[in-house]
Amino acid sequence: xxxxxxxxxxxxxxxxxxxxxxxxxxxxxxxxxxxxxxxxxxxxxxxxxxxxxxxxxxxxxxxxxxxxxxxxxxxxxxxxxxxxxxxxxxxxxxxxxxxxxxxxxxxxxxxxxxxxxxxxxxxxxxxxxxxxxxxxxxxxxxxxxxxxxxxxxxxxxxxxxxxxx
Amino acid sequence: xxxxxxxxxxxxxxxxxxxxxxxxxxxxxxxxxxxxxxxxxxxxxxxxxxxxxxxxxxxxxxxxxxxxxxxxxxxxxxxxxxxxxxxxxxxxxxxxxxxxxxxxxxxxxxxxxxxxxxxxxxxxxxxxxxxxxxxxxxxxxxxxxxxxxxxxxxxxxxxxxxxxxxxxxxxxxxxxxxxxxxxxxxxxxxxxxxxxxxxxxxxxxxxxxxxxxxxxxxxxxxxxxxxxxxxxxxxxxxxxxxxxxxxxxxxxxxxxxxxxxxxxxxxxxxxxxxxxxxxxxxxxxxxxxxxxxxxxxxxxxxxxxxxxxxxxxxxxxxxxxxxxxxxxxxxxxxxxxxxxxxxxxxxxxxxxxxxxxxxxxxxxxxxxxxxxxxxxxxxxxxxxxxxxxxxxxxx
Numbered sequence: 001x002x003x004x005x006x007x008x009x010x011x012x013x014x015x016x017x018x019x020x021x022x023x024x025x026x027x028x029x030x031x032x033x034x035x036x037x038x039x040x041x042x043x044x045x046x047x048x049x050x051x052x053x054x055x056x057x058x059x060x061x062x063x064x065x066x067x068x069x070x071x072x073x074x075x076x077x078x079x080x081x082x083x084x085x086x087x088x089x090x091x092x093x094x095x096x097x098x099x100x101x102x103x104x105x106x107x108x109x110x111x112x113x114x115x116x117x118x119x120x121x122x123x124x125x126x127x128x129x130x131x132x133x134x135x136x137x138x139x140x141x142x143x144x145x146x147x148x149x150x151x152x153x154x155x156x157x158x159x160x161x162x163x164x165x
Numbered sequence: 166x167x168x169x170x171x172x173x174x175x176x177x178x179x180x181x182x183x184x185x186x187x188x189x190x191x192x193x194x195x196x197x198x199x200x201x202x203x204x205x206x207x208x209x210x211x212x213x214x215x216x217x218x219x220x221x222x223x224x225x226x227x228x229x230x231x232x233x234x235x236x237x238x239x240x241x242x243x244x245x246x247x248x249x250x251x252x253x254x255x256x257x258x259x260x261x262x263x264x265x266x267x268x269x270x271x272x273x274x275x276x277x278x279x280x281x282x283x284x285x286x287x288x289x290x291x292x293x294x295x296x297x298x299x300x301x302x303x304x305x306x307x308x309x310x311x312x313x314x315x316x317x318x319x320x321x322x323x324x325x326x327x328x329x330x331x332x333x334x335x336x337x338x339x340x341x342x343x344x345x346x347x348x349x350x351x352x353x354x355x356x357x358x359x360x361x362x363x364x365x366x367x368x369x370x371x372x373x374x375x376x377x378x379x380x381x382x383x384x385x386x387x388x389x390x391x392x393x394x395x396x397x398x399x400x401x402x403x404x405x406x407x408x409x410x411x412x413x414x415x416x417x418x419x420x421x422x423x424x425x426x427x428x429x430x431x432x433x434x435x436x437x438x439x440x441x442x443x444x445x446x447x448x449x450x451x452x453x454x455x456x457x458x459x460x461x462x463x464x465x466x467x468x469x470x471x472x473x474x475x476x477x478x479x480x481x482x483x484x485x486x487x488x489x490x491x492x493x494x495x496x497x498x499x500x501x502x503x504x505x506x507x508x509x510x511x512x513x514x515x516x517x518x519x520x521x522x523x524x525x526x527x528x529x530x531x532x533x534x535x536x537x538x539x540x541x542x543x544x545x546x547x548x549x550x551x552x553x554x555x556x557x558x559x560x
Contacts (some may be wrong), residue, residue: 017293019296019305019306019310021301021302022304050285055419055420055421056302057419080424082318082321083318084314084369084370086308086313086368086369086537089368090308090365091292091308091311092289092292092312093293094308098314099308100308100427102318111419113419114419115307115309115315115318115418115419117306117307143234157306159307
C-alpha cells in the first residue's frame with residue numbers, strides 16, 4: 001500500500017527550499033523590478049511625494065509612507081572595493097569559483113554599494129578597483145497556480161561581471 | 166507603576182555538538198540541568214516561558230513551539246508562553262523580554278529556553294538552510310546564505326583600513342579554544358597553535374576553519390525572576406539584569422550602515438544605549454561574552470563596545486587583553502568558536518557564564534568579577550543585542 005506524507009515530494013515544488021525570489025506578478029507587487037531586469041535595466045523605487053530613493057524597491061516610501069512611487073534606474077557599472085573567492089566547498093546550488101564582491105556604484109547612486117556575485121570571471125583575477133557591470137541571467141522556473149491552472153513562471157536574476165574593456 | 170529589579174537565578178545546558186537527540190529531547194536535558202542548579206524551584210512555580218529558536222520551524226517542522234516545550238517541561242505558564250526568533254540573538258532577546266516582563270510586574274518567574282536541532286539526517290541542509298537566515302530575495306541569491314564570505318570581506322576591509330594582521334585574528338581562536346578546553350558541555354575540547362590556525366582548511370580567505378564557529382545542536386536554559394523571588398529561590402549572591410539594547414539599522418547588505426565593512430555603527434549605537442540604560446560605562450565591565458561567530462568579529466566587537474580604541478582590536482587581542490588577567494577577559498567559557506552555535510541557545514549560554522562569573526563559581530574564574538556583558542550579532546551583521554549584568558542593582 002502506498003503511504004502519503006513521505007518526505008519525497010514526487011516532483012512537487014517546495015518554496016522553502018528555493019534560493020531565488022518568487023517573482024511572478026501574481027505573487028508580489030514589485031514584479032516590475034524583474035521585468036525591467038529582463039530588459040537589462042537595474043531599477044528601484046523613488047517616492048513621488050518626498051523624493052526619497054530606496055533600495056531594494058518597495059510598495060511604500062520608508063521615509064513618508066506615501067504609496068505613490070516611481071521606477072528609476074540604478075547604475076549598471078561599479079568598482080570593486082573588496083573581493084572574496086571561494087574555490088572549493090561552495091554552498092549547494094552554486095558552482096566554484098564563487099566570487100563575491102562589495103561593489104561601489106559611485107557617488108549619486110541611490111544605493112552606494114551592493115554585494116554581488118561576479119560571474120564570467122576567471123578565478124584569482126578580480127581585484128580592488130576593477131570595473132564590473134550588471135549581467136542578467138535566467139534562473140529555474142517554478143510552478144504557480146493561477147485560477148486553478150498551474151503554469152511555469154519564468155525567472156531572471158542578476159550578478160556582475162568584469163566590464164568589457 | 167514602580168519598576169522592580171529582575172535577576173538571573175540559575176542556568177543549565179545540555180551537551181552541545183552533533184547530537185543524537187531531537188530539539189525537544191535537548192530542551193528537556195537543559196531544563197533539568199537548570200532546575201538542578203536551583204534546588205528550591207519546581208516547574209509549577211514558573212509562570213512564564215520564552216522559547217528561543219530560529220530554525221525549529223524549518224529543521225524540526227514545528228511552528229507555535231512554545232506550548233510543545235511547556236508541555237514537555239511540565240510548565241503551565243499563565244503570564245507568557247511564546248517563541249522568540251532573532252536568529253543568533255534569540256536567546257539574549259528572550260532574556261531581555263523576560264526582564265521587561267518581570268520588571269513590569271506581569272511575570273514573576275520566567276524560564277528562557279533556547280534550542281536548535283540543526284543536524285538533521287543530511288548535512289547539506291544545515292548550511293543550505295541559511296538561505297532563510299538572511300534577506301532571502303536580495304542576498305541569498307548572491308551566495309552569502311552561509312556567512313563566511315561576508316565576514317571574509319569584513320576581515321579584508323578591517324585589514325585594509327586599520328592594518329590588522331592575519332595572526333591577530335588567529336589569536337582570538339587560540340585564546341577562545343584555550344578557554345573552551347575545560348568546558349565539557351561545549352562542542353569542542355581542544356587547544357590550537359598558530360600553525361594549526363594558519364594551516365587549517367581555507368573556508369573563505371583570509372578565514373580558515375578555526376576562524377569560524379561551528380553550527381551545533383544544543384539547548385540552554387536560564388531562570389529570570391523578580392529580586393524578591395530570586396532571593397527566596399537561591400542562597401547565592403543575586404545577579405541583577407541592568408538592562409540592554411537591540412539595534413537594527415538595515416537588512417539587505419546594500420544598506421550597510423557603516424563607512425566600510427570594518428565600521429559597525431549599529432553596534433556602537435547598541436552599546437551607547439545599553440550602557441545608558443544600565444548606568445555604567447565600558448570601563449566598569451569586568452568580563453564579556455562577545456559574539457565570536459568569526460575570529461574577526463570579536464576584534465571589531467571589542468572596539469565598538471568601547472573596550473579598546475577603534476581600529477586597535479588586533480594589537481589589543483595580541484597583547485593578551487582578553488585572557489585572564491587582561492583588561493577585559495572575553496568568552497571565558499570558549500565562546501561560539503569553541504562551544505559551538507545552536508543559534509537560539511547561544512545568548513543563554515553566554516548569560517549562564519556571566520552568572521557563574523559574578524557568583525564566583527566559573528571554571529575560568531575572573532577574580533572579583535562584578536559586572537558582565539553579553540553581545541550577539543544576528544545574521545550577516547544586521548542586528549546587535551547587548552545585555553548587562555551586575556552584582557549590584559541599577560544605580
